[in-house]
Amino acid sequence: MDQGAYLAALQKYCPYADIRVWQDVVETNWQAEYALVWKPENELFQHQQSLVAVFNLGAGIDALEKLKDLPQDVPLYKLREAGMGQWMLEYVLYGLIHFGRHFDRYHRHQTAGRWEPKNTRSLREKRIGILGLGPLGQYVANSLHDMGYNIAGWSRSLKNDLPFPQSTGLESLNGFLAQSHFLVNLLPATDETFHILNADRLMRLPRDAVVISCGRGSIFDEHALLLQLQTHHLRGALLDVFEHEPLPIEHPFWKQDNIIVTPHIAAPTQADDAIKQVLADILDIELGGDQLY
Amino acid sequence: MDQGAYLAALQKYCPYADIRVWQDVVETNWQAEYALVWKPENELFQHQQSLVAVFNLGAGIDALEKLKDLPQDVPLYKLREAGMGQWMLEYVLYGLIHFGRHFDRYHRHQTAGRWEPKNTRSLREKRIGILGLGPLGQYVANSLHDMGYNIAGWSRSLKNDLPFPQSTGLESLNGFLAQSHFLVNLLPATDETFHILNADRLMRLPRDAVVISCGRGSIFDEHALLLQLQTHHLRGALLDVFEHEPLPIEHPFWKQDNIIVTPHIAAPTQADDAIKQVLADILDIELGGDQLY
Numbered sequence: 001m002d003q004g005a006y007l008a009a010l011q012k013y014c015p016y017a018d019i020r021v022w023q024d025v026v027e028t029n030w031q032a033e034y035a036l037v038w039k040p041e042n043e044l045f046q047h048q049q050s051l052v053a054v055f056n057l058g059a060g061i062d063a064l065e066k067l068k069d070l071p072q073d074v075p076l077y078k079l080r081e082a083g084m085g086q087w088m089l090e091y092v093l094y095g096l097i098h099f100g101r102h103f104d105r106y107h108r109h110q111t112a113g114r115w116e117p118k119n120t121r122s123l124r125e126k127r128i129g130i131l132g133l134g135p136l137g138q139y140v141a142n143s144l145h146d147m148g149y150n151i152a153g154w155s156r157s158l159k160n161d162l163p164f165p166q167s168t169g170l171e172s173l174n175g176f177l178a179q180s181h182f183l184v185n186l187l188p189a190t191d192e193t194f195h196i197l198n199a200d201r202l203m204r205l206p207r208d209a210v211v212i213s214c215g216r217g218s219i220f221d222e223h224a225l226l227l228q229l230q231t232h233h234l235r236g237a238l239l240d241v242f243e244h245e246p247l248p249i250e251h252p253f254w255k256q257d258n259i260i261v262t263p264h265i266a267a268p269t270q271a272d273d274a275i276k277q278v279l280a281d282i283l284d285i286e287l288g289g290d291q292l293y
Numbered sequence: 294m295d296q297g298a299y300l301a302a303l304q305k306y307c308p309y310a311d312i313r314v315w316q317d318v319v320e321t322n323w324q325a326e327y328a329l330v331w332k333p334e335n336e337l338f339q340h341q342q343s344l345v346a347v348f349n350l351g352a353g354i355d356a357l358e359k360l361k362d363l364p365q366d367v368p369l370y371k372l373r374e375a376g377m378g379q380w381m382l383e384y385v386l387y388g389l390i391h392f393g394r395h396f397d398r399y400h401r402h403q404t405a406g407r408w409e410p411k412n413t414r415s416l417r418e419k420r421i422g423i424l425g426l427g428p429l430g431q432y433v434a435n436s437l438h439d440m441g442y443n444i445a446g447w448s449r450s451l452k453n454d455l456p457f458p459q460s461t462g463l464e465s466l467n468g469f470l471a472q473s474h475f476l477v478n479l480l481p482a483t484d485e486t487f488h489i490l491n492a493d494r495l496m497r498l499p500r501d502a503v504v505i506s507c508g509r510g511s512i513f514d515e516h517a518l519l520l521q522l523q524t525h526h527l528r529g530a531l532l533d534v535f536e537h538e539p540l541p542i543e544h545p546f547w548k549q550d551n552i553i554v555t556p557h558i559a560a561p562t563q564a565d566d567a568i569k570q571v572l573a574d575i576l577d578i579e580l581g582g583d584q585l586y
């Protein structure tokens with residue numbers, strides 16, 4: 001989180017606002033109307049009496065919600081797409097193409113100097129299941145659908161106006177998994193999603209399925225996921241998020257040759273786009289919320 | 294080349310045609326009106342007197358044009374996009390994302406168990422130069438442009454109605470190269486393109502540029518390309534086509550760690566789509582060519 005980039009964007013788009021960094025706020029007991037935060041210390045909220053809204057500078061609010069002094073009566077806004085969608089789409093495309101177009105196989109062949117072209121089916125014939133249809137999940141799913149890929153989505157609650165099939169609720173999850181050649185995790189970390197992909201559910205994925213995980217790592221029982229990859233029930237995994245980050249150096253994921261590990265870089269918050277969304281939301285609040293629409 | 298797939302598609306879409314495989318044609322001296330070929334032997338054309346058109350089942354006609362008995366007065370058709378565009382797009386996207394989103398760096402970090410997220414600029418800020426604006430080059434360039442990327446094209450002759458900047462002719466090539474953070478080779482193999490990317494021209498690419506080669510391998514002076522990669526003037530290369538295929542086992546490309554070698558798999562001909570295009574062209578010829586339009 002590059003504080004300077006956010007301050008610069010705020011000053012650019014909102015030059016007349018009174019903007020303070022949190023260290024000054026705590027020391028001076030200054031009262032803010034709007035708090036823009038990312039993984040803040042609980043201390044920040046202990047003496048704030050004038051907050052109108054809290055903005056989380058990311059899509060995932062799991063860390064923020066755990067703070068004991070987060071005011072319960074102040075609305076909490078999170079980043080929606082805010083420029084992160086294209087980054088997430090690129091990350092997911094990388095996993096689809098890497099495994100779907102057999103770059104994993106050709107990488108092994110390259111180390112052996114082997115020239116062995118293999119006929120493969122079009123990636124468009126594979127079924128891509130998107131777990132989680134929040135703003136980022138919808139961005140990725142809609143974009144892949146527009147590119148001609150075969151998409152299905154799963155989320156807790158029904159979303160309107162999606163151009164691809166969706167299933168809803170835990171009772172439909174096993175059937176959804178059984179249909180997914182590629183499973184893309186874009187779920188948030190909540191009590192309900194904790195280890196939602198346990199050993200039993202992972203077994204429902206078809207043989208040779210591929211997992212792309214870029215929502216939150218707590219979705220998976222990591223031990224079960226590893227076992228499915230070691231036994232080659234799953235072909236491979238592209239993992240950006242983990243139960244414990246940074247991923248501990250002794251974690252077996254690092255050395256598993258059909259896992260690609262990246263250090264939570266799939267969709268970094270874009271300061272400029274994020275601040276534009278925050279300011280649009282503040283304007284909305286100041287003008288009386290949804291009366292505008 | 295899977296002969297069976299082409300025969301099946303021909304029989305499906307054109308059940309009343311008299312279809313023969315070339316071995317029978319040569320042995321029986323059967324006279325064909327239309328020849329559908331891929332890297333044929335010269336012998337095929339020695340005794341054909343009734344050919345109306347020859348269809349090359351691929352985009353590149355370099356092998357075909359070298360045959361001494363290829364009839365000079367019979368029109369030669371090549372595959373245009375014919376379903377290969379999406380495959381080529383995926384291949385190019387893989388190279389863009391692999392290097393542009395630093396998967397090369399994270400792969401090295403993974404082998405060392407290092408968690409080091411790095412701030413990077415959006416891929417949309419990089420300039421992607423497409424060399425070659427035939428049907429496949431245009432498909433790839435238009436698709437990447439539609440996805441929001443910064444595209445420029447270069448080709449021998451000016452193409453109409455492209456939504457991105459293009460430069461034309463050898464005199465503009467150095468300037469085009471100097472602007473390309475990613476250089477995508479989709480040029481055909483002709484006398485004019487042979488070693489068009491020689492040592493001097495490759496030097497014009499900006500430092501840390503990336504090469505993606507999926508047209509024909511004869512475009513590059515491979516020795517010069519290797520040197521630019523060994524010295525890290527270029528960041529990396531994704532190479533599907535080579536001057537000699539299969540790439541000889543002793544070729545240094547195999548072991549160069551910033552080169553990804555694939556065995557000419559970027560855009561395999563799609564039998565079904567190819568036959569549909571051929572039959573549409575034949576119908577066109579039978580109905581009197583461009584009188585229809």
